[in-house]
Amino acid sequence: MNIIHLSAECYPVAKAGGLADVVGSLPKYMRNNDVDAKVVMPKYATEWVQEHEFETIFEGDTPLGEGQFHYKIQREKEDSLGFPLYLVDIPERFDRPGIYIDPYSGHGYWDELERYLSFQLASLDWLHYSEEDPDLLHCHDHHTALVPFIITRCYRYRGMENIPTVLTVHNAEYQGEYDREVYSLLPSFNLSEVGLLDWDGKFNCLAAGIKCCWKITTVSPSYMEELSQNGDLSLLYHAERHKSVGILNGIDTEVWNPKTDPYLEKNYTLKTHRKSKLENKEALCDQFDLNPEYPLISYIGRLAREKGADLLPDLFSHFLGSEQSVNFMLLGTGDRGLHERFRQMNSRFVGFFDAALDYNESLAHLIYAASDFIIMPSRVEPCGLNQMYSMRYGTVPIVRKVGGLKDTVKDIGEEDGYGITFYDFTHHAAADAIQRSLSLYEDSKGMNSVRKTIMRLDFSWKTSANKYLELYRELIND
Numbered sequence: 001m002n003i004i005h006l007s008a009e010c011y012p013v014a015k016a017g018g019l020a021d022v023v024g025s026l027p028k029y030m031r032n033n034d035v036d037a038k039v040v041m042p043k044y045a046t047e048w049v050q051e052h053e054f055e056t057i058f059e060g061d062t063p064l065g066e067g068q069f070h071y072k073i074q075r076e077k078e079d080s081l082g083f084p085l086y087l088v089d090i091p092e093r094f095d096r097p098g099i100y101i102d103p104y105s106g107h108g109y110w111d112e113l114e115r116y117l118s119f120q121l122a123s124l125d126w127l128h129y130s131e132e133d134p135d136l137l138h139c140h141d142h143h144t145a146l147v148p149f150i151i152t153r154c155y156r157y158r159g160m161e162n163i164p165t166v167l168t169v170h171n172a173e174y175q176g177e178y179d180r181e182v183y184s185l186l187p188s189f190n191l192s193e194v195g196l197l198d199w200d201g202k203f204n205c206l207a208a209g210i211k212c213c214w215k216i217t218t219v220s221p222s223y224m225e226e227l228s229q230n231g232d233l234s235l236l237y238h239a240e241r242h243k244s245v246g247i248l249n250g251i252d253t254e255v256w257n258p259k260t261d262p263y264l265e266k267n268y269t270l271k272t273h274r275k276s277k278l279e280n281k282e283a284l285c286d287q288f289d290l291n292p293e294y295p296l297i298s299y300i301g302r303l304a305r306e307k308g309a310d311l312l313p314d315l316f317s318h319f320l321g322s323e324q325s326v327n328f329m330l331l332g333t334g335d336r337g338l339h340e341r342f343r344q345m346n347s348r349f350v351g352f353f354d355a356a357l358d359y360n361e362s363l364a365h366l367i368y369a370a371s372d373f374i375i376m377p378s379r380v381e382p383c384g385l386n387q388m389y390s391m392r393y394g395t396v397p398i399v400r401k402v403g404g405l406k407d408t409v410k411d412i413g414e415e416d417g418y419g420i421t422f423y424d425f426t427h428h429a430a431a432d433a434i435q436r437s438l439s440l441y442e443d444s445k446g447m448n449s450v451r452k453t454i455m456r457l458d459f460s461w462k463t464s465a466n467k468y469l470e471l472y473r474e475l476i477n478d
């Protein structure tokens with residue numbers, strides 16, 4: 001089966017969030033199942049791209065609105081990711097350092113639609129006019145969600161209309177919404193179909209993908225339900241339920257393995273975790289001037305509203321200002337107002353709190369290993385990978401019961417539970433969850449048993465890769 005993933009991100013080539021982790025690992029685990037899975041993505045000017053060698057295998061010109069542009073398809077020479085990687089080189093659109101955000105201005109790029117549309121058109125041109133012959137196109141999020149419309153409606157791609165398409169929604173908060181008129185950038189199609197591109201009076205890439213793809217998947221079953229119950233596209237999700245399924249993400253257990261992880265101070269296994277986790281904690285605490293004798297609760301991730309990061313300053317300050325012995329650590333970037341608040345807390349709570357306002361993959365690994373708890377107070381969480389990384393490292397998750405968090409973490413109050421959960425998005429509910437974590441920490445026997453339980457859980461791609469495989473087979477044989 002020749003499966004083509006089209007994505008704006010792929011770890012380690014270019015990463016902004018969990019989308020990259022999934023696209024960088026699922027194809028690898030699918031290949032073990034006799035699937036020939038490949039990834040096609042834009043050629044950004046990232047460090048990884050600059051350090052690797054590529055070979056141009058195809059080039060051409062294709063229309064965009066009134067004009068046209070030149071593109072090259074380049075394959076990574078070594079297949080160093082464990083699957084073939086193809087970069088779409090479109091000079092002046094992608095040879096920039098930021099993926100979505102211009103690092104100089106802190107804002108999104110002015111030509112966002114042109115960027116993602118030209119990426120999709122160039123990829124489809126190549127697939128259409130070369131020998132590639134895909135069996136299925138797997139699109140991810142709004143950046144590639146126009147593909148199902150384009151191949152079934154635009155005359156230029158006639159002949160591709162019978163290729164099955166899967167659209168995976170990793171994050172429905174971003175939809176790729178523009179003024180209606182932008183449809184004229186697309187290659188020509190029968191204008192009576194223009195309504196397929198529309199949602200609520202706007203040109204909406206995600207909505208178009210949902211309407212036109214063969215199958216919609218979300219990255220957890222609960223998120224699928226939530227999407228059809230609330231949110232601005234809920235009616236659409238509801239209407240398309242017959243072709244929708246939630247498949248929980250897996251994690252790359254080669255990259256995320258405490259036994260071999262090169263970023264840890266001390267590697268460990270289930271047997272040695274007790275002593276070695278402490279060594280990692282001591283190393284981290286030393287680096288950030290924290291006290292390794294106190295329980296350490298950490299947050300890793302984007303400082304964004306959907307992640308509930310705005311709850312953290314008051315929540316952490318509440319405990320830091322109390323008599324309780326606890327340390328907090330934070331790693332992430334995002335909302336500038338939150339940066340400011342965390343900076344103030346850095347100087348106010350020296351020795352008890354540290355915020356690294358940065359994107360730092362290696363530090364993230366050490367924090368997972370060194371912390372006692374990881375907190376995720378998300379407003380929305382399509383799947384969430386951090387809770388799974390943390391459990392694999394024996395670090396207990398404190399999570400809000402939404403989306404994928406609900407599907408992966410069972411509260412210690414329930415039978416066979418192993419995490420701390422709360423439901424209401426309030427300071428009170430989150431503080432209560434932290435209080436319960438501190439009590440668990442006090443009970444060293446209980447804590448140790450929870451750690452062992454979570455380290456034994458299997459979050460690998462095994463089960464989910466099989467579900468995707470079944471889905472591909474069903475669509476291809478249809």
Ligand code: GLC
Nearest residue numbers: 017018019170382383384385
């Ligand atoms: C997005 C979602 C996150 C999910 C990831 C991978 O980043 O916010 O919940 O785990 O995509 O699917």
